[in-house]
């Protein structure tokens with residue numbers, strides 16, 4: 240067993256340099272969402288850069304839009320991967336037996352399996368609002384609400 244390093248996206252003043260992927264939200268492989276989150280970063284940052292290139296946004300404003308959004312889903316992904324890791328490393332015999340029984344019952348009863356796991360990945364795989372729109376620039380929610 241080797242230790243997994245993790246990193247919750249820290250807060251910093253936006254400038255002309257930013258980070259994406261494991262460099263900013265490093266997480267254990269449990270859940271298999273590290274590379275997916277990295278690709279989400281790349282997609283979002285690309286939209287922001289296009290918005291700069293087409294004159295819709297100032298560079299720092301665009302990077303800030305990326306960072307505000309990325310911190311939210313990036314931190315959620317790190318927390319989720321850590322939760323899954325802790326569940327996997329659980330050695331309490333009572334909890335282990337309970338978990339095994341639960342998975343066996345779910346394997347045997349399809350409706351229970353569907354109810355239990357249908358939305359398990361949805362919080363990460365569900366498209367973010369900007370992923371559903373054809374518009375390039377992403378405005379942080381706090382600007383949109385005027386907070």
Ligand SMILES: Cc1cc2nc3c(=O)[nH]c(=O)nc-3n(C[C@H](O)[C@H](O)[C@H](O)COP(=O)(O)OP(=O)(O)OC[C@H]3O[C@@H](n4cnc5c(N)ncnc54)[C@H](O)[C@@H]3O)c2cc1C
Nearest residue numbers: 259260261262266267268269270271272273274275276277
């Ligand atoms: C065992 C394991 C299993 C995983 N399984 C999954 C999975 O199933 N699904 C999933 O979504 N994610 C998975 N991940 C996570 C995924 O691999 C990472 O989240 C993803 O690769 C991060 O991409 P990245 O581009 O940020 O960093 P990286 O893929 O680490 O890329 C960084 C690159 O920069 C290079 N580099 C570093 N320093 C320098 C330097 N000074 N100069 C030049 N180049 C440099 C490195 O060599 C590397 O090629 C897993 C991770 C591990 C460890």
